[in-house]
Amino acid sequence: MLAYTSRRIVYVIPIVLSVALVCFLLVHITPGDPLVAVLPADASQELAAQLRSAYGFDRPLPVQFGLWLWRAIHGDLGNSIATGRPVLSEVMRAVGNTVMLAIAAAMIGFTLGLLFGLIAGYFRDTWVDKVATSVAIAGVSLPHYWLGMVLVIIFSVQLNWLPAVGAGPGGSGAWAWDWEHMRYLVLPAITTSVIPMGIVTRTVRALTGDILSQDFVEALRAKGLRETGVFRHVVKNTAPTALAVMGLQLGYMLGGSILIETVFSWPGSGLLLNSAIFQRDLPLLQGTILVLALFFVLLNLLVDIAQAAIDPRIKRS
């Protein structure tokens, strides 16, 4: 297990470096001068040159990348142009809110997805299967930002049950685990949970079908095992793949939260990314994307290791 884990970690290093390179290059594919956002319109040539060397934009690209990477490894992602505060602390504060949203959504989406998937796969081609597969396909085809709007229309505008936007009555600053605050989490979490619910349902349904058609299930039944026992074996066999899919989905929820956070003004990393884009705050844009991508890579690594821990066959291949 230790050998497998260390091998996986070694594999991840080139990926992390390439991710850093992509994030770095993002700023350099931007049209126009990266200083546009900070320079006043009537800035003199000297001031522009001064700032350019202060940000290091006058050096050759590979040197800039080296310096940027060196600082990034030491936790320095530069300062936000808009607020002047360190990018890393801005991002980490926002990521906390996104993680909270993603975990709440994962609890809803994964529970329903596993339940629907197992039932649909086990009772294949019955009406239960048809309902579950329809819900799943609607889930993966829904423009989630639209679903968010529709939920706001129903539960906030028409019924006035739940708040439409924000993360608490006192703004984003003070979160508490009481109903006053958690009310704000309900609609964004349900909206976020729909895609993972659909994907987990589809995956688990297909897996369950495959497993049920294998010989060992026949053997279990032949030796007289009751159906509940057979079902237990099926569940166990879906675990490694289901886990991998759920890990990936959790990563998508963390990294792809921008649309939902925009709809609900949820103060997470997605909303931060949104403001970085529209204020042309390039260090913040670069930093947020780097942190989110690294979270995604790390999560994939953890899933791989967990999968190998559950299913020893993976270690050998």
Next chain:
Amino acid sequence: MSAMPDTALQAAPATKARGYWATVGRRIRRDKVSMACAIILVLIFASALLAPWLHLADPYQGSMIRRLRHIGTPGYPLGTDELGRDMLARLIYGGRLSLVIGILPVILAFLIGTSLGLVAGYVGGKLNTAIMRTVDVFYAFPSVLLAIAISGALGAGITNSIVSLTIVFVPQITRVAESVTTGVRNMDFVEAARASGAGPFTIMRVHMLGNVLGPIFVYATGLISVSMILAAGLSFLGLGTKPPEPEWGLMLNTLRTAIYVNPWVAALPGAMIFAVSICFNLLSDGMRSAMDIRN
């Protein structure tokens, strides 16, 4: 040619053996869900294409006195938007841009990704490693994040949104194409083509392309669903087209302010995105099971 009547032909069974694609086509035509989706899509595409000849209201002509009319108002079957423009006209005209920015990235990615995957899978070796490791890098980003990162860095605009989505989908199609090609590469008929003196280009184009295209095509059809949602999402964020252009994602964004006044009109553009997206998804599922002849 022999003058004798061909007895073998006469003895042949009355029904002609169907080819693979004819069988697949027949199976799809029998699938009610797939056919319903195909019809809905044809209607949406045709109305978008023929919009100028459908005697619709001007989608750009607003009016301050008839803003946010409800669905079913006489003269405005789907109401009016926040600037008093006819929603029916805007939804139909909106299809033109929305469908292009949703589907074009997948077509471009299909062309690029299939070529890359075919070459990587057929040539193998170092070229395969180079292509597939590059693809891996893009898999280190959640696709929404990658699309928004590229789009956000390039700046708002239709071209940039199409470019960013193409970049998001190329790695995915390349992976599928590569794995299908690797599966076909070692089959006997490829070996036979090589033995008969066909060059690598001819083998890829004549002998392999037809065998790998099916699964890649099905995958790409399913991607259109994702692409429609993402393309409209980029416009929704303000990274796609600019007002007053009718486009479903942008319309959804500008109508957000109207949800307290006329919520169901505000939700209409999203319903269009959903309809196109679910139809492509169901069609992709239908094609996949139709092509799985063993069932």
